Amino acid sequence: MTDSTLSLLAQGYGWLPERRRRAGGGPVRTRLLGRPAVALGGPGAVGFFYDERHVRRQAALPGPVLDTLFGRGAVHTLDGTPHRVRKGMFVRLLMDEARVRDLVARVDTLWSRELARVPGRPIAVFDTAGQVLARAVCAWAGLPLSQRAVRRTxxxxxxxxxxxxTPGPRHWRARRARRRQEKQFARLVRGARAAPPADGHAAPTVLETVARHRDAEGRLLDPHTAAVELLNVVRPTVAIAWFAAFAAHALHAWPAEAARLRADGADGPDGPDGTGRTDRARAFAQEVRRYYPFAPFAAGRAAADLEWQGEHIPEGTLVLLDLYGQDHDPRTWHDPERFDPERFAGRPPDPDTLVPQGGGDPTTGHRCPGEDITIAVLTVLVARLAAQEYAVPDHQDLSIPLRRVPTRPRSGVVITPVTPAA
Structure with missing residues (x-):
């Protein structure tokens, strides 16, 4: 069987959905990086893929992905009891309602300040959001970093x-960036361990929690692994910048939706819980996550000899779940190529249907426990953008190349505020 790695690199997000379309929506056999692989999608695929009896993560992720995105020894590479113990730490940190509200409030304050700067000053949404999110999450996590260090982070x-x-310069920049941040975060971990424990009446910070976390055998994580996991709180939060740029693109591409958001937030973007989560802004944020390309697929390894839709999957085979195709599957979504926030009006999405960041149970499985943060932060970014009067300069490239992974609007979406934000 011909190896499809080069085809994947050439076609990006379209590679797997196209292969599945040619196969009539059924499983697709291929090879990636020399390894036999089977790609799944469609109804039932998410539940099958995230069942640990079927698919495991250990030894599934290739080295280049670990050395750039997740880090060696990350929770994403664990299964069974070690995974549940490590995952429990993230659930406590990232799914606590008070902590989520605190982070969202920090983002809201910093984002509003950026939008309120001198009218006529261009703002690149992608770059600005990345810096705002880093400042917010580093302060929220209790990281003692200078402003310069936060900008570098x-x-x-x-x-x-x-x-x-991707191969080439982008990949090597990613490797250098990870090495630099792992060294910095390991120093923070060692410093947190050397400091006396926090006052018993104060909740431990994210840094203190990760630094003092013990694994399934009761041992402290080594400083490198603790740094990796600390980065796995900070990095995904900064990555919401991709969704921020997509949201700005959607507000420009569908002005009627932007007008509805402005009307809905005429008295301010805050919802009844005071966190900036109006129903319409949240529905808009969810449709941004569904419509725009983020992660192309998730990968694991067959835990035993399996069968899916009549297809035999030998133990150890690389198993792919088509995330981008799943979020655009006409068997699940009516008119999936139409941007329509009404899909999510007044109702939460089925967690096994909307899977831009993966699926499964966020408390025990491999679904990202920071998904609630992503939705809440993106909702407030959308609400504040919709409330801001701005122009979108014509001399920029707003195209979104599907061959590029991860992709985003080429220009990062540059806006020019006309008046300071309310």
């Missing part, structure tokens, strides 16, 4: 995400 986190799925 923001650029490095963007580089890690931008270069994980």
């Amino acid at each position: 923001a650029r490095d986190c963007v580089a890690m995400v931008d270069g994980f799925a």
